[in-house]
Amino acid sequence: MAGFFKKIFSFGKKEVVEERIDETAPLPPIKWDQLDALKPAAEQAVPEFLKREQPAAEAAPATVPHPPREEVRPAPAEEPTPEPAPTIPPTPEPTVPAEPEPLPEPQPQEEPAPETPAESPAPDEVPPAVVPEPTPEPRPPEIPPAPSEPEIVPSRPERRPEPAPVEAPTLPVEVPAEVPAPIEVPPAAPVEVPPSAAAVEQPSKAVAAPHPPAGTFSPYRDGAKEGASAPSSPGLRGEHEGQRGLAVEATLEAPPAEIAPPIRQPAPVETQPVIAEVAPEPQPVPQPAREPKPVPGRVTVARKVEQKAEPQKAPEPAPRQTWFQRMRDGLARSSRELTGNIAGVFTKRKLDEETLQDLEDVLIRADLGVETALRVTDSLAASRYGKDVSDTDVRAVMAAEVEKVLAPVAKPLELDLSHKPHVILVVGVNGTGKTTTIGKLAAKLTDGGLSVMLAAGDTFRAAAIEQLKIWGERTKSPVIASKLGADAAGLAYDAFERAKEAGSDVLIIDTAGRLQNKTELMAELEKIVRVLGKLDPEAPHTVLQTVDATTGQNALNQVEIFRNIAGVNGLVMTKLDGTARGGILVAIAAKHKLPVYFIGVGEQVDDLEPFSASEFARAIAGVA
Ligand SMILES: Nc1nc2c(ncn2[C@@H]2O[C@H](COP(=O)(O)OP(=O)(O)OP(=O)(O)O)[C@@H](O)[C@H]2O)c(=O)[nH]1
Numbered sequence: 001m002a003g004f005f006k007k008i009f010s011f012g013k014k015e016v017v018e019e020r021i022d023e024t025a026p027l028p029p030i031k032w033d034q035l036d037a038l039k040p041a042a043e044q045a046v047p048e049f050l051k052r053e054q055p056a057a058e059a060a061p062a063t064v065p066h067p068p069r070e071e072v073r074p075a076p077a078e079e080p081t082p083e084p085a086p087t088i089p090p091t092p093e094p095t096v097p098a099e100p101e102p103l104p105e106p107q108p109q110e111e112p113a114p115e116t117p118a119e120s121p122a123p124d125e126v127p128p129a130v131v132p133e134p135t136p137e138p139r140p141p142e143i144p145p146a147p148s149e150p151e152i153v154p155s156r157p158e159r160r161p162e163p164a165p166v167e168a169p170t171l172p173v174e175v176p177a178e179v180p181a182p183i184e185v186p187p188a189a190p191v192e193v194p195p196s197a198a199a200v201e202q203p204s205k206a207v208a209a210p211h212p213p214a215g216t217f218s219p220y221r222d223g224a225k226e227g228a229s230a231p232s233s234p235g236l237r238g239e240h241e242g243q244r245g246l247a248v249e250a251t252l253e254a255p256p257a258e259i260a261p262p263i264r265q266p267a268p269v270e271t272q273p274v275i276a277e278v279a280p281e282p283q284p285v286p287q288p289a290r291e292p293k294p295v296p297g298r299v300t301v302a303r304k305v306e307q308k309a310e311p312q313k314a315p316e317p318a319p320r321q322t323w324f325q326r327m328r329d330g331l332a333r334s335s336r337e338l339t340g341n342i343a344g345v346f347t348k349r350k351l352d353e354e355t356l357q358d359l360e361d362v363l364i365r366a367d368l369g370v371e372t373a374l375r376v377t378d379s380l381a382a383s384r385y386g387k388d389v390s391d392t393d394v395r396a397v398m399a400a401e402v403e404k405v406l407a408p409v410a411k412p413l414e415l416d417l418s419h420k421p422h423v424i425l426v427v428g429v430n431g432t433g434k435t436t437t438i439g440k441l442a443a444k445l446t447d448g449g450l451s452v453m454l455a456a457g458d459t460f461r462a463a464a465i466e467q468l469k470i471w472g473e474r475t476k477s478p479v480i481a482s483k484l485g486a487d488a489a490g491l492a493y494d495a496f497e498r499a500k501e502a503g504s505d506v507l508i509i510d511t512a513g514r515l516q517n518k519t520e521l522m523a524e525l526e527k528i529v530r531v532l533g534k535l536d537p538e539a540p541h542t543v544l545q546t547v548d549a550t551t552g553q554n555a556l557n558q559v560e561i562f563r564n565i566a567g568v569n570g571l572v573m574t575k576l577d578g579t580a581r582g583g584i585l586v587a588i589a590a591k592h593k594l595p596v597y598f599i600g601v602g603e604q605v606d607d608l609e610p611f612s613a614s615e616f617a618r619a620i621a622g623v624a
Pocket residue numbers: 428429430431432433434435436437458461464511512513514574575576577578599600601602603607
């Protein structure tokens with residue numbers, strides 16, 4: 001170690017070098033003799049080389065004489081290892097003996113100091129005196145400055161194709177041979193070296209530290225040299241060779257600017273990444289735009305195939321189900337339940353009293369009502385009693401009887417236009433579809449050429465007012481509305497007058513939804529009817545009640561109350577497209593015998609269908 005330091009100084013500054021050489025004298029303990037024995041012919045060349053350059057560069061004649069080994073050890077190259085680089089120090093780079101020659105570069109005295117630290121790593125040999133020198137030198141070892149690098153080369157035999165230098169690293173003698181190497185060594189060489197994964201990783205450590213900013217460049221070089229030469233002892237060499245080599249590479253490649261890239265390169269080169277890159281990736285080959293494939297039809301073949309211009313049919317939207325299909329789907333649940341139960345009753349059984357009783361129970365549970373249930377059982381008993389009866393027979397009878405019940409109420413809505421306007425009051429429990437039904441009906445009327453005016457009598461709900469206005473816009477029907485919370489009866493009165501003045505054919509008045517058991521609300525509804533009567537004793541001319549088909553038995557009670565309070569004279573069964581419980585309609589019809597003008601089978605404007613007794617009966621009985 002001591003020997004190294006001495007030389008380093010000589011590189012940086014001749015004078016200093018000599019002095020330290022003296023100090024290091026004690027270091028001799030290094031077993032260079034042994035090393036000499038190992039030296040190949042390369043050594044011989046070395047001495048000569050050293051002799052040449054030293055004198056020239058360093059001008060430190062005393063030391064220059066580089067004796068074959070002895071001098072070599074102390075060889076400036078090794079000493080220069082001063083690689084102050086904090087990280088590098090641990091890796092004693094011994095082999096770089098050649099450095100001394102290139103080192104001739106005069107360096108500030110300060111530099112030597114840093115070298116000592118580098119030596120510190122070299123444990124035993126370094127005399128404390130030498131080490132102490134605190135030189136701020138950055139990370140020299142990595143610096144790849146062109147000139148000095150040749151020396152470093154030896155440490156990395158792999159890179160350099162040069163024969164002698166490769167192995168020589170350990171021996172100072174080899175240094176000369178390396179000198180030329182620097183020139184030849186391509187910057188890429190180090191990258192290729194990737195001998196082993198371990199080596200690759202190491203460089204990152206050693207190199208990373210060294211990378212100094214551009215400003216530190218010059219010292220960096222020195223350090224590199226030193227680092228390469230650092231070979232304090234053979235033993236150390238063996239241990240850290242790998243590291244050294246890496247460091248050297250970095251330095252070789254090294255012009256500061258390049259340093260960064262080389263460091264990273266090694267890793268990828270060695271491992272998979274490189275392979276990945278090499279692997280040919282399917283590159284998107286620009287393909288010429290293809291002519292659209294002709295669609296079925298005529299084509300003309302000239303320079304190329306051309307599609308005959310034919311009117312392309314726009315993709316037709318999926319055909320919407322007919323209202324009957326929607327109603328049927330809506331009644332499916334109750335229908336399946338009903339027909340299934342019927343089938344259960346009539347499986348391999350003759351029609352007897354017990355069977356008839358079971359069938360009656362099934363029909364009543366289906367909301368058809370007692371009256372309708374008895375009609376069906378009586379009809380079956382009259383024609384099939386004591387005979388084998390299938391469920392299909394029973395369903396056919398049921399459909400026929402239900403139709404008989406519904407036929408009287410399945411009437412079209414008739415408007416007496418002698419009244420100007422004909423006033424239609426729409427009532428019902430909240431959410432049963434009053435406003436929606438008004439919109440649908442207005443559409444039908446306006447489509448038929450009638451002038452319609454709408455009155456937003458649901459003054460309790462702002463959304464209801466807005467909803468009616470939307471329907472008014474759609475149907476081009478003026479809407480009479482007041483502020484929220486206004487008196488509904490007063491609004492109805494005003495609307496009636498406005499419709500008279502406007503000469504409207506029809507005035508449709510919306511009302512707030514209310515439960516039939518809310519007396520005050522029902523009283524308000526009664527008031528509306530009374531007020532309208534002041535303008536026309538026969539008004540309202542039509543009172544429609546919307547009944548939610550999914551309601552069930554409660555619908556019977558609703559109709560009862562609204563009929564008594566508001567004089568309901570017609571029904572609209574809504575939401576039959578939902579999970580309807582259609583049986584209740586039959587029960588209502590049978591009990592109240594009120595006309596059922598329409599059925600609602602959806603939320604769209606045209607989802608209001610005239611009520612058909614036969615279709616409804618077949619749908620609920622599950623008859624095709
Ligand atoms: N599926 C289906 N939905 C309907 C039908 N009629 C109305 N609706 C929906 O039922 C909901 C209530 O309808 P509305 O017209 O607001 O009922 P309303 O009786 O005016 O309600 P209130 O103003 O609260 O009393 C809305 O979402 C409607 O779109 C129908 O025939 N089929």
